[in-house]
Amino acid sequence: MTTLPDEVVLLDERGTPTGTAPRESVHGTDTPLHLAFSCHLSDEAGRVLLTRRALTKRTWPGVWTNAFCGHPRPGEDILDAVRRHARHELGIELIDVQSLLPDFRYRATDASGVVEHEVCPVFAARTVDTPRPHPAEVMELRWVSPEELSAAAGAAPWALSPWLVEQLTQLGTLRGGAPGSGAAR
Numbered sequence: 001m002t003t004l005p006d007e008v009v010l011l012d013e014r015g016t017p018t019g020t021a022p023r024e025s026v027h028g029t030d031t032p033l034h035l036a037f038s039c040h041l042s043d044e045a046g047r048v049l050l051t052r053r054a055l056t057k058r059t060w061p062g063v064w065t066n067a068f069c070g071h072p073r074p075g076e077d078i079l080d081a082v083r084r085h086a087r088h089e090l091g092i093e094l095i096d097v098q099s100l101l102p103d104f105r106y107r108a109t110d111a112s113g114v115v116e117h118e119v120c121p122v123f124a125a126r127t128v129d130t131p132r133p134h135p136a137e138v139m140e141l142r143w144v145s146p147e148e149l150s151a152a153a154g155a156a157p158w159a160l161s162p163w164l165v166e167q168l169t170q171l172g173t174l175r176g177g178a179p180g181s182g183a184a185r
Contacts, residue, residue: 004073009035015119020074027058031115034071038163039082039123040100041067048149049131052140059114065161082123091132094125101170108162122167
């Protein structure tokens, strides 16, 4: 297996690749637009996984979010990147990976001033595995019903990552169920 460099794909405003940069150097107060992905995960019971980002994460440390996010490396197929991150961050294999929001894009600034600026296709997947979170990525996790996630996002959006709240809004699930219900399968 070839090891790809730990770089992100930089994008212009149209979303066209313009180059690469080391992942660790990209996120700051003036983060360039780059390619990422986000994945919502459900189990056999239809619950969705929320993870709390490790306190050592550069952006949004300690914040609750969807199952996992990441960056495809230059030349890496995005679905391969999604599967790679599932194994790395949660120690699981994915089944039924599907695109939910292929054109999702956002820009947000966390409390420390670090900016996320991403074209971030959103996927849904299922697993039958028990997550074994990598401590540098995930400090806590919780399986919740789609209704519980919707209620949490509606009542306290500030307690969740801004990308998760925006994804739920775009999916139309902020009030009537979240990924893991019918739309995310």
